[in-house]
Amino acid sequence: MxxxxxxxxxxxxxxxxxxxxxxxxxxxxxxxxxxxxxxxxxxxxxxxxxxxxxxxxxxxxxxxxxxxxxxxxxxxxxxxxxxxxxxxxxxxxxxxxxxxxxxxxxxxxxPLDDGNDWEWLRALEAPPVVAAEDRLVTLHRDDQPAIQVLLDLANPGTDARPFEYPDQRWVGVRGDAGALLACGVREPNLAGHPVLSGITVHPDARGTGLGLAVTARLTRDAVQETGVCTLGMYSHNDVARRLYTGLGYGDTHAWSSRRLARA
Structure with a gap:
């Protein structure tokens, strides 16, 4: 054309x-x-x-x-x-x-103001089970305060809004004392396809495979049910990129998002 x-x-x-x-x-x-x-x-x-x-x-x-x-x-x-x-x-x-x-x-x-550079990725194949998935639990609406505390502490820039939108599926990992150590959500995007958000690990629990476990479980369930799973990540997060690509995410689209400046 x-x-x-x-x-x-x-x-x-x-x-x-x-x-x-x-x-x-x-x-x-x-x-x-x-x-x-x-x-x-x-x-x-x-x-x-x-x-x-x-x-x-x-x-x-x-x-x-x-x-x-x-x-x-x-x-x-x-x-x-x-x-x-x-x-x-x-x-x-x-x-x-x-x-x-x-x-x-x-x-x-x-007139453009501040914003972020980020990347969109998608997975079309279900990843294998990884270590620590047996520690995952389903999180419910009454877990919202604990989820928000963890997001505010360890991932304040996330767009995840616990239980603010319909059909959210949150999973997480709790420590021995019951405190939430990791979380993440799968929800439908505006096109109706699964998107992951809020993949977060407490600073004291990083490097223990919890973020990998959360992402693998949510991705596998989404791909098995719908054939695709998508996510977005900030471009400066090289650790997250390695995790996602290791689970089979690709078709990377690189974006620059900016707010419009107001007079």
Missing amino acids: SASDGTDGDVVGTALREVSSHQELLALSGGSGFLRWDIPTPLSNPAYRVGSAFALPRQTHTRRHGLLVMGQPEDVDRLVAAMVAADVLPHDLGSVTVQRGSLDAVARHL
Whole structure:
């Protein structure tokens, strides 16, 4: 599909075109696993494209309004400039998530603030059982205070919200005195596919295989039940990357997410 063939939507600006279906967007991305497993279908909003780049207004996993941008910097530059000129950006836009390497192109046209670099991965095969899985217990709603204490202590940057969203499956490990030493959750993302979050180990229990056990169990259950499991991780966390790739996670998508600066 070329940028000028007129088959992918109405002309909004000189080179700006709409992409109205998830199937079109997936084809434009070259079959991106992130779009396949993380973006709901049908699309709740049209995407826009210029050349090989596209931008999709969407609800983020934290239930805020964001803009997903994929493509090479030159096309992203033209795309965001055209969207600003055509006034098609959501007026309540709060953040952007941009394919790594194209953030500067977005920043030429939108006022960006702080944020994070992160990576999305997925597993399609169930990992084998690992040591310490026999210590795992199911965590319930009345465990929420203990989970939150552990997250605040050992993983304050997580997006996990214990029992705030439906269909969460929390597992954890307790010490001899009953204190929570590790936890993690599997829940459906906005596209309905399993995503892991809140994989956390108490500082005093790190290096004992508890994070591996939590991740392996949640991943195996998700893959066996649905055929896929996804997760996101901050790019600076090399230990977590080794753990996840060792369990079979791949198809890595590298992103830069930034909040929009407010006047």
